[in-house]
Amino acid sequence: xxxxxxxxxxxxxxxxxxxxxxxxxxxxxxxxxxxxxxxxxxxxxxxxxxxxxxxxxxxxxxxxxxxxxxxxxxxxxxxxxxxxxxxxxxxxxxxxxxxxxxxxxxxxxxxxxxxxxxxxxxxxxxxxxxxxxxxxxxxxxxxxxxxxxxxxxxxxxxxxxxxxxxxxxxxxxxxxxxxxxxxxxxxxxxxxxxxxxxxxxxxxxxxxxxxxxxxxxxxxxxxxxxxxxxxxxxxxxxxxxxxxxxxxxxxxxxxxxxxxxxxxxxxxxxxxxx
Amino acid sequence: xxxxxxxxxxxxxxxxxxxxxxxxxxxxxxxxxxxxxxxxxxxxxxxxxxxxxxxxxxxxxxxxxxxxxxxxxxxxxxxxxxxxxxxxxxxxxxxxxxxxxxxxxxxxxxxxxxxxxxxxxxxxxxxxxxxxxxxxxxxxxxxxxxxxxxxxxxxxxxxxxxxxxxxxxxxxxxxxxxxxxxxxxxxxxxxxxxxxxxxxxxxxxxxxxxxxxxxxxxxxxxxxxxxxxxxxxxxxxxxxxxxxxxxxxxxxxxxxxxxxxxxxxxxxxxxxxxxxxxxxxxxxxxxxxxxxxxxxxxxxxxxxxxxxxxxxxxxxxxxxxxxxxxxxxxxxxxxxxx
Ligand SMILES: Nc1ncnc2c1ncn2[C@@H]1O[C@H](COP(=O)(O)OP(=O)(O)O)[C@@H](O)[C@H]1O
Ligand SMILES: [Mg+2]
Numbered sequence: 042x043x044x045x046x047x048x049x050x051x052x053x054x055x056x057x058x059x060x061x062x063x064x065x066x067x068x069x070x071x072x073x074x075x076x077x078x079x080x081x082x083x084x085x086x087x088x089x090x091x092x093x094x095x096x097x098x099x100x101x102x103x104x105x106x107x108x109x110x111x112x113x114x115x116x117x118x119x120x121x122x123x124x125x126x127x128x129x130x131x132x133x134x135x136x137x138x139x140x141x142x143x144x145x146x147x148x149x150x151x152x153x154x155x156x157x158x159x160x161x162x163x164x165x166x167x168x169x170x171x172x173x174x175x176x177x178x179x180x181x182x183x184x185x186x187x188x189x190x191x192x193x194x195x196x197x198x199x200x201x202x203x204x205x206x207x208x209x210x211x212x213x214x215x216x217x218x219x220x221x222x223x224x225x226x227x228x229x230x231x232x233x234x235x236x237x238x239x240x241x242x243x244x245x246x247x248x249x250x251x252x253x254x255x256x257x258x259x260x261x262x263x264x265x266x267x268x269x270x271x272x273x274x275x276x277x278x279x280x281x282x283x284x285x286x287x288x289x290x291x292x293x294x295x296x297x298x299x300x301x302x303x304x305x306x307x308x309x310x311x312x313x314x315x
Numbered sequence: 316x317x318x319x320x321x322x323x324x325x326x327x328x329x330x331x332x333x334x335x336x337x338x339x340x341x342x343x344x345x346x347x348x349x350x351x352x353x354x355x356x357x358x359x360x361x362x363x364x365x366x367x368x369x370x371x372x373x374x375x376x377x378x379x380x381x382x383x384x385x386x387x388x389x390x391x392x393x394x395x396x397x398x399x400x401x402x403x404x405x406x407x408x409x410x411x412x413x414x415x416x417x418x419x420x421x422x423x424x425x426x427x428x429x430x431x432x433x434x435x436x437x438x439x440x441x442x443x444x445x446x447x448x449x450x451x452x453x454x455x456x457x458x459x460x461x462x463x464x465x466x467x468x469x470x471x472x473x474x475x476x477x478x479x480x481x482x483x484x485x486x487x488x489x490x491x492x493x494x495x496x497x498x499x500x501x502x503x504x505x506x507x508x509x510x511x512x513x514x515x516x517x518x519x520x521x522x523x524x525x526x527x528x529x530x531x532x533x534x535x536x537x538x539x540x541x542x543x544x545x546x547x548x549x550x551x552x553x554x555x556x557x558x559x560x561x562x563x564x565x566x567x568x569x570x571x572x573x574x575x576x577x578x579x580x581x582x583x584x585x586x587x588x589x590x591x592x593x594x595x596x597x598x599x600x601x602x603x604x605x606x607x608x609x610x611x612x613x614x615x616x617x618x619x620x621x622x623x624x625x626x627x628x629x630x631x632x633x634x635x636x637x638x639x640x641x642x643x644x645x646x647x648x649x650x651x652x653x
Binding site: 047050051054055057058059061062065066067069070132133134136137138139140141142143148304305306307308311 | 329331332373376379380381382383401402404405407408409411414415416417418420421425428429430431432433434435436461477
């Protein structure tokens, strides 16, 4: 019992400690205003004009703005979360984390929560600016379900990010190209800017491994209950997201332990420039 | 193995698998550490002295749970580093000289605070210890500076401070003064000494390739080369091995026939360096009388004596005596003395 309290204390403090630099550090780096809000907003604007030119129903504007806002999370997972352990290794922090009597998962969780919170600021900025610029209105009926979908999407998404983090650590520089390779296709197949079901059933099912896919689809259905563009029933999508959340977190945990064992055995994974 | 020891190793070894180069079929291995038996007592300031590549960092990594040994076993504070690494981690910390820590966007204070959280310190205790350590390393006036704006030396000082924050039972310092200026090195060494002296039960293992540092700081020194511990004793006892020997340093005009010296009877060890336009010869002689023969040989070789100095033995001489070569070509910074 005493040990449990001690370990819990260290766990929670580690999460807090490791989320801090992401929370504070990211806001101190002012370039985010440009890269993380202006760029998604630009893509969003382009799609808004396309849909307007095509005389699409007005809900499409809100739909695209939501996609733009969620882009911030995807970019954060791919470029910050995934590359984090690799960076920690290169800066020498990784070995300092590993010699501390703390849970490795708490460190990753801290990174994820910090990244999530900092990114939410960006996502909200995109959402507000987009809504103001393009006069978007939503007609939400079920706020609870919307919040649930949002949270589950983030949990699953950052769980995936944690898995990426271990893979990036293992693959080093090559992983960068992989991330680059991932970025654009995911924008396409996850339906950031159009209803995913347009891609056909099997592509959509395949794309659902990226939590953003069902997350966006479900959120859009909940934001515009009367529109008919959902891929699957919201409840099914929620169930899948919940499943992905658990699956990704468990996998991330396993990967991390495996990575540490590998590092201790081979002696290379925590060494800079290897 | 008993609990009186802070660190105990038995036949500890580590073999690295090297990456296969193109065209090579057999996997290559490198023996970084072999059959290391050592015992560091509680309260001791123990030094591991050896040239680059000797295996010092490898040993520290094993003891700090970052690396698994490939043979033998090790106990830290009585706990097996393989069986129960997490328990070991509660009692230790490590600082590698030349390394930094934390994030550039955080201030010095914030970076240090972050690391205290991984040990579960309350904010009050964390603040106290951070203040104390910033005072020690002379960074108090930089506490609000983003670490990004610190000089390399200051970053190293911040990292040094980090090592003490969890008040470890056993602290590992891997070449702590590497690359630091003389004054800063002095400050850190003084603190290290005080830390061990004033806090009963605290143990410190330090690696270095600076002879003078080992000599000045350590209660006991293990001399390590090519993964093996060659000798382990107090600096005074180590030097006493050479008590009866005479140690001379000669500088002459450039000489070429130097290997003839090794053949002279009475020369136990001999090392030669070419330095900006002259030859430096270091001898460990069985007795002083041999010197005459050496001077004759210099003359016969067409050299002129520039200077001659009889020295008290240093740890470097002990090393030369043990392995028959010097500590590599790096200059050992003698300004560290006094
Ligand atoms: N991860 C590694 N993989 C392969 N060889 C290594 C690795 N780490 C160290 N070595 C080799 O092991 C030997 C001992 O290195 P190290 O312990 O760093 O020595 P020191 O700290 O005394 O300079 C060196 O020859 C070094 O090149
Ligand atoms: Mg080293």
